[in-house]
Amino acid sequence: MNEVKAVFPGSFDPITNGHLDVLRRATRLFPVVTIAVLHNARKQGKHLFTLEERLEMLSEITADMPGVRVESFGGLLVDYMRTSGSSVIVRGLRAVSDYEYELQIAHLNRQMYPQAETIFIMAATRWSYVSSSMVRELASYGADISKMVPEASARALYRKFAEQYPGQQ
Numbered sequence: 001m002n003e004v005k006a007v008f009p010g011s012f013d014p015i016t017n018g019h020l021d022v023l024r025r026a027t028r029l030f031p032v033v034t035i036a037v038l039h040n041a042r043k044q045g046k047h048l049f050t051l052e053e054r055l056e057m058l059s060e061i062t063a064d065m066p067g068v069r070v071e072s073f074g075g076l077l078v079d080y081m082r083t084s085g086s087s088v089i090v091r092g093l094r095a096v097s098d099y100e101y102e103l104q105i106a107h108l109n110r111q112m113y114p115q116a117e118t119i120f121i122m123a124a125t126r127w128s129y130v131s132s133s134m135v136r137e138l139a140s141y142g143a144d145i146s147k148m149v150p151e152a153s154a155r156a157l158y159r160k161f162a163e164q165y166p167g168q169q
């Protein structure tokens with residue numbers, strides 16, 4: 001049997017402890033999980049971190065996870081899956097509100113690429129309130145986000161906001 005290739009796609013702007021929890025649990029299901037970081041030329045400027053910064057952070061954070069690879073993709077996820085021979089999409093769910101959006105995307109992806117099977121992993125309840133956007137917002141005001149994100153994300157956030165608003169913190 002061919003090895004199933006799983007991808008964990010996202011913006012990871014930045015990766016949170018919720019993402020990491022889902023990723024860790026996905027590695028127990030699949031021998032290799034590739035984090036596929038969205039590089040969206042159309043969304044340039046919409047991400048806080050550049051693609052290079054996000055890839056660097058993810059590589060550092062997952063360095064001790066042997067089954068994890070980090071790659072980037074642009075355009076449609078299903079096109080990336082076709083070219084990389086992947087068939088499983090791993091997505092995390094925090095609450096029912098995530099499910100409605102994710103269900104639609106899962107159906108759309110499978111319509112475009114019938115081999116694509118989406119697997120949802122429920123993030124641990126302790127992370128149910130954590131999102132990259134909330135963490136960015138909190139960090140921009142200098143709040144302590146160290147319990148919500150891996151250390152490399154926290155460092156990068158504080159560095160980024162110190163560059164953007166020098167002298168504020």
Ligand code: PNS
Binds near residue numbers: 010077108109
């Ligand atoms: O971390 P995010 O922002 O929730 O991740 C969303 C992501 C990157 C998985 C999704 O937006 C995506 O797959 N984008 C690539 C474009 C695409 O394939 N769109 C089709 C579904 S609308």
